[in-house]
Amino acid sequence: MKKVYIRTFGCQMNEYDTTKMFDVLAARYGAEPTDDPLEADVILFNTCSVREKAQEKVFHDLGRVKELKRRNPDLVIGVGGCVASQEGEAIVRRAPYVDVVFGPQTLHRLPELIEARRRQDRPQVDISFPEIEKFDALPEPRVEGASAFVSIMEGCSKYCSFCIVPYTRGEEISRPLEDVLVEVAQLAEQGVKEVTLLGQNVNAYGKDLYGRHGEGAFDFGDLIELIDRNSPGIERIRFTTNHPKDFTRKMVEQIARAEKVCEWFHLPVQSGSDSVLRRMKRSYNRKQYLRLIQWVRELIPEAVITTDIIVGFPGETEEEFRETLSLVEEVQFDAAFMFMYSERAGTPAAKMEDRLSVAEKKERLQRLMEVQNRVGRAKNEARIGKVYDVLVEGLDKGKPDVVFGRTRGNILVTFPGDASLRGQ
Ligand code: SAH
């Protein structure tokens, strides 16, 4: 087993998990990554089920590798991630040429699954949630480049009524503090300058491990402070994603004080309407969200604020939708990911009445994008003529003389330069 090809769908958590899949296969077989599925001995799909479109892509892509498997019966085909977690055995029923199916919490068992597949001559499925075992079983991270992700918690216990994540990734579990610090140190030793602390909901960090209040309590703000002070070599610390409900003023203060922590806040709001937020089970209202924005702007005036918004949630009226438009005007987000509501089987919202038609959802998305694009453009125009530190990630789409990177505020920038600037 020499070459591994992994196709990654969806979120940054999946990108992180993909690096871990490469790590386990490298540690066990000395396997190396490849960009070319045609030369791969192992082809893995790290899937996403958060919205319908992402989910459909998986079966489409699987259909394409079927032919490769026919030509090379030794080829190992695996499906991991959230679609695997949700569909389990159904994947091998629909695509019998798939050898292994594994979930976000069992990816460290990949070598065992592949070996069991060979011994037993039938597909192997393991989509259990064996708590934090994953991290104890993972080899040291190996990285290329100056940026890396570090998972600080897995899963989500928020159960927003539209969202599949708690069902596919399991409940919130924090990684012990020492493990996070060790991983950051290992990355720094390999030349990493920028780490992004990852979780579905990083602001809930530590509650399950260290309690919520009183002696021994240790939360996300404390973690940020500790990493900021104890990670020589690391120059930038980012964190994503946040849940507005768990973001306290104390955390914003700690972030403001921490020198290496970047001025970027991704604060998914989902809707500007209190009644929709209630139906979504987001557990904050518009006023509380705006208060959080105010803390951020007050303590970190240069902060870049981005968000996620869903339009066309079941029963969303024109009036409720307009409250989202007015929130976007009021907050002045630097950027937003904007989605049409997509029904996810098994979630409470899937059983709600008054579904909007695709045409209605499209129309609202269009209107929202017009407002946000105008706001975002004005924000970018206000930056013309300013000077920013940019950490260069690489060449811009294969052009030999243009590089791209990000400001501390996570704004993507391109400028003339060559490959020698990577990591600078
Ligand atoms: N943990 C993150 C979200 C993870 S999913 C949070 O706290 O918000 C990423 C984004 O996908 C969500 O913020 C939401 O905007 C969108 N999303 C999730 N489920 C969706 C659905 N059923 N339909 C449309 N968009 C959805």
Ligand code: F3S
């Ligand atoms: Fe999904 Fe809500 Fe958690 S959007 S990931 S259930 S915070």
